[in-house]
Amino acid sequence: MPPHKPTSFDIAQLAGVSQPTVSRALRGSPSVSEQTRKRIEAIAQQLNYKVDKNASSLRTQRSNTLALLFFEDPTPDETGINPFFLSMLASITRTAARRNHDLLISFQQLSANWHVDYEDSRKADGIILLGYGDYELYQPKLEQLIQQGTHFVRWGMVGGQDEMGTTIGCDNMDGGKLAAEHLIAHGREHIAFLGDASNHYPEFRDRYLGAQHAIAAAGLDIAAGLQIDALNTEQSGFDAAQQLIDSGVKFDAIFAASDLIAIGAIRAIEDAGLNIPRDIAIIGFDDIPAASLAHPPLTTVQQDYRTAGEVLVDTLLKLIEGKSAEGYMLPAKLVVRKSCGAH
């Protein structure tokens, strides 16, 4: 046994065949006899031979690797990855593994030059983009990716005129509608929305629009001052809720654009001496793990991150294989806990 890492030549020598035959045998080519294949496989196993990924990828021009990029926007601090996307990580990892692909992972500032890397250097065959970034920053980068022919899918708003690239996302509009309808059905009449409602954050905007539709359909009015901008952090939710309280606008419910915002808002409301859900009902969005641990447990709109991960990976693989692939919208689902005051 040679002291170096065994190559296909070593196996060939031991098996009394040529190197190409070894390669063919291990890849299951039909043009190698059953008998020699068995023999070669046995030797390979015995030597603990593994195909050299770099040589193989170089030759085939396929890395069988996907790159997963998280955006840290808007909080570049050390923990600033949205827990919702972290939950998706498990599903993406497992699906990639099932499809025999490796997964590269990276955290990036949305403002950085992440768009010029992975596929050009043949590290990965395609990219998955996760993050609710400021769309004004995001869009130009996406355009560049499309222009240079990079294969990618992303989580975000599906449909609409701003859609760029193949997008997988949840039905934010319907999710907002479900949340507002639920609050209305339980007697709330003045529903505030915490979250950016501008085109910079299309997902948040759609959630707001969905809620507005439900509110209008119920014949309630949408009072001015009932929407406060908030980014996707607990602190931002805390600030926004405090601002809402201080403004003196009358409200008996909050629909937060995300669970993180909702959790921050809960803190602000309790600090103000108000009771949840008696005085103020709250509904979040995402169903992150912390939602069920919040006090009171947070009613929220669940995005199916498990299916999401599978769809993201499978859609990307289709694109890599040159097939066409459509965006996909996953249904939103209301998860009722205690914070909304439902019995």
Added chain:
Amino acid sequence: MPPHKPTSFDIAQLAGVSQPTVSRALRGSPSVSEQTRKRIEAIAQQLNYKVDKNASSLRTQRSNTLALLFFEDPTPDETGINPFFLSMLASITRTAARRNHDLLISFQQLSANWHVDYEDSRKADGIILLGYGDYELYQPKLEQLIQQGTHFVRWGMVGGQDEMGTTIGCDNMDGGKLAAEHLIAHGREHIAFLGDASNHYPEFRDRYLGAQHAIAAAGLDIAAGLQIDALNTEQSGFDAAQQLIDSGVKFDAIFAASDLIAIGAIRAIEDAGLNIPRDIAIIGFDDIPAASLAHPPLTTVQQDYRTAGEVLVDTLLKLIEGKSAEGYMLPAKLVVRKSCGAH
């Protein structure tokens, strides 16, 4: 401009030099003149040239990639990654990026054959192992890794006769001591421990031992029945706490081997109509993000996951470079919140 992905030959042609000169120029070799290097760099930039990772790795026999493995033991369900390790992920990812290394990620069953892959196939130069697995399963795999000369570091118990490979971990013994001392200082006299105390989970065992020392030092007795086995899940913590309550043993405090266990225990205790911290004080371990959201906010022993990530990566890189590297023990730190009843 050729339609295909540009290679170093393309650049060479445009710059009027040979391919090796391009390679040397881009790698900053001193044996290429400033002037031609500038010229080559400009052309490379213009063509958006990226070094082919596979070719480069094949030639240098270095992938500049690290593999990160999470173990799902003991819960193979779809969300079963310890949040504590997920927190470490951010730090590891960023450190790897700063060291110009890519990061492959994978979730594995502890019982699977994860040990025979990454380095043999030259996908990665080394491996980081994260997970509190049953040591009886873990140890044989570690032995195999060592035997085949794989470069790896892992999170776990530092020191002790069972240590295998280079290990980075927290001072579990001292952490347990801090927790127990804190409870004792606030008047608790019957401290229960929830967590496996056997050699199968050395980290948990050490936390228990540290607590025992503090209890003994305070002249309190360690009653039988005050230790209940629990694995690192919320459900397991819930079950263990319920078992403790049902057993009728007198206790006024719980030290849980992890925050997940603690959070489960909180639920069981409140279900039993007891008040935290008045009737029962609770301290956890890890300081996962959910700890501060628990109700009441969980006092816990913090492991510095940020430093941990850096040390793991840097230690692994040392090993890869053939330098020797020692294990490293990070200090534990008590984070006082509400669940322990301190004022």
Added chain:
DNA sequence: CAGTTATTCACATACGTATTCAGAATTATG
């Protein structure tokens, strides 16, 4: 100015695999 040294680059080659093409061995066919 001859001789020496330093600088800068090109030639040739290796990394380990996968694939094209052609040839050898085997079997089938008239």
Added chain:
DNA sequence: CATAATTCTGAATACGTATGTGAATAACTG
């Protein structure tokens, strides 16, 4: 028994980069 069809295998080569070696030029030195 000669020829054709079939099955299997080997020789040659390409993927794109990095590096040892040596040749040419430029820069000094006495």
